[in-house]
Amino acid sequence: MADQSVQIHGKNFVPYLSETEIKEKIKEMATIISRDYADKKPLFIAILNGAFMFASDLFKELTIEAEISFIKLASYSGTKSTGKVLTAIGLDADINGRHVVIIEDIVDTGKTLSSFLPQLEHQGPASIKLAALLTKPEAKTHPIDINYLCFSIPNKFVVGYGLDYDGLGRNLKEIYQLG
Numbered sequence: 001m002a003d004q005s006v007q008i009h010g011k012n013f014v015p016y017l018s019e020t021e022i023k024e025k026i027k028e029m030a031t032i033i034s035r036d037y038a039d040k041k042p043l044f045i046a047i048l049n050g051a052f053m054f055a056s057d058l059f060k061e062l063t064i065e066a067e068i069s070f071i072k073l074a075s076y077s078g079t080k081s082t083g084k085v086l087t088a089i090g091l092d093a094d095i096n097g098r099h100v101v102i103i104e105d106i107v108d109t110g111k112t113l114s115s116f117l118p119q120l121e122h123q124g125p126a127s128i129k130l131a132a133l134l135t136k137p138e139a140k141t142h143p144i145d146i147n148y149l150c151f152s153i154p155n156k157f158v159v160g161y162g163l164d165y166d167g168l169g170r171n172l173k174e175i176y177q178l179g
Ligand code: 5GP
Pocket: 050, 104, 105, 106, 107, 108, 109, 110, 111, 112, 113, 156, 157, 158, 159, 163, 164, 165
């Protein structure tokens, strides 16, 4: 475990989850997913930017036939009555009839996925499950089922391992917590 805190944009972050802890949890998750999806040829959909590192490490550990695609979620203001609308950019795969596993870095309030998952349901997948690296149960305002989870964490801002603080910190191998 790195014993040094890091400074990002003038804020202090302290080591929270080590590279070894993260890798071990991901390996366990990959073993379970590989068992659950044997012969189902699942399609993994990783949500950019934050999930890129988690998606890469998880995907490498799978021992089954599987595909992966990457999307970005963009929100734009709809009319006053509809408020913010979320759209997926880059979903080129046809998910109709497919077993889909969403790969997300962190489920915080659950708002993002509670708006996006129903949109995917409309496209007729055989199933949709969610694999998340982190969740903050205390922050949850929208109920979301996380089917595969590495860590439940306290309601503190984290960076590293793909997660950023205002653009920086994604390259850190460990996860750091705001000190
Ligand atoms: P939600 O819609 O669940 O509230 O938010 C999900 C998104 O918020 C995540 O995909 C992530 O991009 C961002 N987010 C939430 N908490 C954190 C955090 O502690 N650190 C970072 N870097 N991003 C976070």
